[in-house]
Amino acid sequence: MNDKKVFQGIIAYPITPFDQQERVNIPLFKLLIERLVLSGANGIAPLGSTGVMPYLDDEEKESVTEAALKQVNGRIPVLVGVSNLTTERTIYHAQFAEKAGADAVMIIPMSYWKLTDDEIFRHYDKVAASISIPVMAYNNPATGGIDMSAALLKRLLRIPNVTMIKESTGDVQRMHYLRRELGEEVAFYNGSNPLALAAFAAGAKGWCTAAPNLIPELNNGLYKAIRENQLQQAQDIFYRQFELLQFIVGKGLPRTIKAGLKILGVESGYLRSPLQPLTDADYQQLEKMLLAIR
Amino acid sequence: MNDKKVFQGIIAYPITPFDQQERVNIPLFKLLIERLVLSGANGIAPLGSTGVMPYLDDEEKESVTEAALKQVNGRIPVLVGVSNLTTERTIYHAQFAEKAGADAVMIIPMSYWKLTDDEIFRHYDKVAASISIPVMAYNNPATGGIDMSAALLKRLLRIPNVTMIKESTGDVQRMHYLRRELGEEVAFYNGSNPLALAAFAAGAKGWCTAAPNLIPELNNGLYKAIRENQLQQAQDIFYRQFELLQFIVGKGLPRTIKAGLKILGVESGYLRSPLQPLTDADYQQLEKMLLAIR
Amino acid sequence: MNDKKVFQGIIAYPITPFDQQERVNIPLFKLLIERLVLSGANGIAPLGSTGVMPYLDDEEKESVTEAALKQVNGRIPVLVGVSNLTTERTIYHAQFAEKAGADAVMIIPMSYWKLTDDEIFRHYDKVAASISIPVMAYNNPATGGIDMSAALLKRLLRIPNVTMIKESTGDVQRMHYLRRELGEEVAFYNGSNPLALAAFAAGAKGWCTAAPNLIPELNNGLYKAIRENQLQQAQDIFYRQFELLQFIVGKGLPRTIKAGLKILGVESGYLRSPLQPLTDADYQQLEKMLLAIR
C-alpha cells in the first residue's frame, strides 16, 4: 500500500440509509459517503456495525460495497465489512470486496454458537487465503459475542495478510496488554468511541468511528492535538465530545447517527425493522447536545 | 389445540446434519427426527440453536421445516424456530412454518444492535399478527444477545397468540420470579439443560432439550419421577445425567450431539464451517461419559 | 454428635439487637433466641451475617456467644460464626465458641486482599486444628469477597473436622456441581433464601436462614413438604414466601428482619451505624407483604 492507502487517524463509518419501504437507498448512501470524505476523514468503512451489515442480504451488501468504492474513487482508503456467520459466505463477500476495489476488509468472528480458538483461526485463515488484500481482525464481544484473547490475536497475526487489529471492548488496559504482547509495530485501531482519548494516548494508530457523520471537526481535532503532543488541548477537545460519544454508543449508532443527521438538516432516510427511530425524548436530548457542542 | 398438540414434558431438539460438502442432508435429518419420535419425546423442535438455524439460508430452512413436519406426521406436536434479525424475514419464515403445518413457532429476539423493549414488542406483535398459530417467546441472552425483563415478557403475553415462555438463562431464581410475576397459568419451559431438576421442581411445564438425541431414557425418567412426586428418585436420575448435560452445553450442542450420535453408532453427518468437530480429547471424554451413563 | 446435635432442616439466624446508644442489648437478644427455638427451628446460628458479626468488637462477640448458648441450653444445636480477617483472631473466637459450648463453628474466608487457595486452606487448617468441634466452610462471594472453587472445597474437606459446606452464591447449578464433585455423603447447606426450593430439591441437608424470625411456619412447612415428597405442596408453600425472601435479601437482612419484627409487634432494638433502618417506603412494602402472607 502506498501512503494514501494506509489506515490511520479518523476512519469514518457511514450508516446504510433505507427508503420508506425499508429498501436500501443507494443514491442517498453515496451522498452520505461524499459528506464523510469532504469532512476530512482519513478512511471510510462501509458495512460496519453502523452500516447494519448483518441486516442486509447478499445483493444489498454488494450494491453498498460498489457504491462506496465508486463514490470514494481512491481519494482515501476504503475498508469493507465482510463478516458472516458461515465461512463460505465470508469468503464470498471478501472476494467480492477485493474485486470491487476495497483496500482492506474487516472481519469480526460472528457467533451464534461460541467458537473455539481453533475454529476462529481456521475461519480467518481460510478467508484471508482467498484474497490478497489486508484483513483487519475486529474484536467486539458486545456485538460479535466472542472475546478474542491476546494469544488468539497473536496467532491470527501469523496469517500473512492479517495486519491490523481493531479493539472495541472499551477497556484501555486490554489495549495496553495487547500492544505489549503483540509488539509496537502492530497496527492497532480503537473502535470504542468513549475511549478515543485514552486509546490515542496509549498509541492507537486510528479511531474507527461513526461520529464524523455529526462532529468531524471535533474528531479530527482530537487526532491533530495528539499528533502535535498537545495533551491539554486533546483533553479539552475530548471532554467537549465525550457526552455525545457516550450517547451515540449507548442508544445505538444506526438510530443516533440517523437522528443526528436529521437534526443537522441532512437527509438520512429510514431504518430497517426491528430497528426503530430514537424516541422523542432521546431525539430532543441529542438535539440539545449537538447544538451545545457546535 | 387438542391434548395431542399441547407442549409439555420433554421437547426434543434435533441437529441439522450436513454432507461432506456442507450441504443440508435431508434424508439423514428425517432419520434423526424419527429416532427422537420413537424415543418417547413429547414434542419436536426443528431449527432451534441445536439445529444451527442461523447458519442456514432461506431455502434450507424451508426444506428442514417441511421434512420435520412430514416425518413427524402429527404423532407429537412440532415447534419450529423462525427467528431472524429482521422483522420481514421473521414474518416470512413464521408464515411458511404455519402453512407447512407447524403447531407453534419459537422466536428469540436476535440482536446485533441491542433492541429496545418497544422494538422487541413491535417485532413480536407484527410477527404474531401475521400467523394464527401460537408463539413461544424465547429468552436466551447467551445466544440471542438480549435479556428480556419480566416486565417485557408480561407485555409480550398480552399479544393474543404469544402463549408460551422459554427461559434459558440458567438461573432458577429468574424462573421463580417470572412465574410469580406472570402467574401460574402461563406455560413456562426450561431451556437450560443443567437446570432441569430445579426448573421442574419450580413448576416448569416442559424441558426444551437436545439431550434426547443421546439419553432419552434419563430425560424421560426425570420427567416421570417429577410427575409422580418421587423427589428422591428425580434427584438420583438427575445427578446421573448432570455431568453430561453440563458437558454438552459447555462444548456446544451441535458439536457434542453430532459426536454423541457417532459414539452411539448413529450416522450424524458433518458440521458447517466455521463449526468444527469436537477435539479428540473432548470426544473421548464424551465417549467415557456416555458409556458410564447407559 | 448424637442426633440432637446434627444440623439439618431449618437453621435459624438471629439478629443482634442494639440499644439507642448502639450498644449490644443482650437481654433482648436472649428473647429473640427463645422465640426462634420455640418457632420450631432445627438449629440456631448466632453471629452470622444477619447478626452483623463483623461490626462487633471481641468482647461483644463473646457476650453474644455466651448468651445464645445459655439461652438455647442444649435444646437444639448451635452453630457460632467466628470468621475474622486474620487467622489469629479467627482461632481466638473459634476456641472461645468451643469452650462456651458451641456444637460447631461457621467460617467464611473474609477477604480484603483476595486470598490464594493455599492461604485459604492454611487458614482453615490452622483454625480447625485449634478446636475439636466441627467446622462449616461457608462460601458467599457477595459478602466475603472470595468465591471458593469446587476443587478448593474438596481440599478443605480433607481437614478432619471440616465436615459441612454452606453455599450462598444463589446458583443451583453450583450446588449440583459441588454435590457431584464432593459426593452425596457431604453435608450441604443452602444459604441463599430465594433458592430454598431448588436447593432442597437438589438434596441440600439444611437451609440457613433469617426468615424464621418472621415466617417460621412457611419455612418449616417447606422443609416438611420436601421430606414428605409432596412436590406440589412444596411449590405452593415456596411461592407464598418467595417474594418476601427476595425482599429481605435484597434490602439487607439486619434491616429487614428488625423492621419485620417491629411490624409483628416484637421489640427488635436499634441498628449500629452506618446501617440505618429501612426507609418508610420499604417498611410499608414489607408490612403489606407480611400481612398478606400470614
Next chain:
Amino acid sequence: MNDKKVFQGIIAYPITPFDQQERVNIPLFKLLIERLVLSGANGIAPLGSTGVMPYLDDEEKESVTEAALKQVNGRIPVLVGVSNLTTERTIYHAQFAEKAGADAVMIIPMSYWKLTDDEIFRHYDKVAASISIPVMAYNNPATGGIDMSAALLKRLLRIPNVTMIKESTGDVQRMHYLRRELGEEVAFYNGSNPLALAAFAAGAKGWCTAAPNLIPELNNGLYKAIRENQLQQAQDIFYRQFELLQFIVGKGLPRTIKAGLKILGVESGYLRSPLQPLTDADYQQLEKMLLAIR
C-alpha cells in the same frame, strides 16, 4: 493548605512490615517511609490497602500513624487511611490522625452489608464533621465491596471537607464520566496502577500507588513526561513499567511489594496470616521483571 500540602503527582503507599511473630515492626516501617520520601514521591499514604490497614487492631493503627507522621516530618503531605466498618470507629481513627498531624484522611465505605446511598452519605458526613482536615473519598468496589455512583460522589462533595476523589475501578471511562459530571475543578486521583497513563491523559491530578517502593524513577518519570506534554515519552516510560504494574496488582500489593523489596536488597519483614509470601515461581517472575526494568 499551602502548596507543600497539596496532594498531586505521585502519592506513595508504604507496606506495613511485621516481625516473625506477626507483630508490627515500627522501626522497619520508618525506614521504608524514609526510602519513599527520598525517592521523590509527592505524598505519602500510610494505612492504605497496601498497608493492610484492615488487618491491624486499633493500637497498631495508632502506632503506624504516629510513626509515619514523625518520620515524614512535614517534608511532603501525608494522607492517612482511617476506614472502618462502623461509623464510630471511623470517627475515632479520623480524629486520631488529625491530632497526630495528618494533612488529610482517606475513607472507603467498607461494607459487609451493602450500604445504601443514604447510609454512605451519613457515614461520610458524620466522620467529616468530626474533623477539620480534608477527606479523600475512595471508590474501589474490588476491595471495599461498594461501587459509589457519580451521583453519590457528587453528593459527597457537598460535604465541606470532602474535597478529593480517588477512583480505583480501573475503567478510564468512569474517570471521564466523573470528571464531566463533577467538574474539572474537583481533584481526581487514580488508584489503579495499570491505568496510570490513561488517567493522567484524562486529567487526573495524582496517582496513588505502591509502585514507588520498587520503581520510583519510572513512576516519577511518567508524571514528568505528562506535565511536559511529552506524550510519546510518556507512552515509552509507561509501557516499560506496565507489565510490572499489572503483576503487582494481580498478585496482591502487600505480597509483591514485600517480595520486590527483598529482591532489591531492602529488608521488608513478614506478612500477617492468612496473607502468605509469593510462591517461588511468582517470586522468580517478579525478580526477572525487576531486573529487566531497571
